[in-house]
Amino acid sequence: MLKKSILKISLIAGIGLVSSGVYAADVNNGKTLHQSKCYQCHAEKSGLGNGDIIYTRSDRKVKDIQRLKTQVSMCNTQLRLDLFPEDEADLVAYLNQQFYKFK
Ligand code: HEC
Numbered sequence: 388m389l390k391k392s393i394l395k396i397s398l399i400a401g402i403g404l405v406s407s408g409v410y411a412a413d414v415n416n417g418k419t420l421h422q423s424k425c426y427q428c429h430a431e432k433s434g435l436g437n438g439d440i441i442y443t444r445s446d447r448k449v450k451d452i453q454r455l456k457t458q459v460s461m462c463n464t465q466l467r468l469d470l471f472p473e474d475e476a477d478l479v480a481y482l483n484q485q486f487y488k489f490k
Contacts, residue, residue, distance in 0.1 A: 417481025442486040452489040
């Protein structure tokens, strides 16, 4: 009985999320995830010991918000970092606020 109502509640919450179409991204979560999952490798790959430079280098790949989403998703999938879509959205929000500043 209890199980059933929990299921019901999560179903309703899930539908609410989808139908509203708006997920309020959590920039702080994005920042934490970035520190723990992304920074180190970018620091090593750029050879500069700083994981933020990859986003601001003059020949950076990401030129718009769509490309940013694609790239975050690519790094996540290719490297099997196991992030949820919400985590990706948080990372995109953090990177955009901090570095890219797309509208
Ligand atoms: C194991 C290494 C590694 C990890 C971990 C990693 N990345 Fe990357 N990432 C790269 C490399 C290498 C590039 C540069 C690709 C290129 O220049 O073509 C890159 C590029 C990017 C770029 C594009 C930068 C630009 O040019 O504008 C974004 C955005 C990005 N990564 C996001 C992330 C996020 C978010 C995470 C963590 C969830 C992450 N990456 C984790 C290796 C990694």
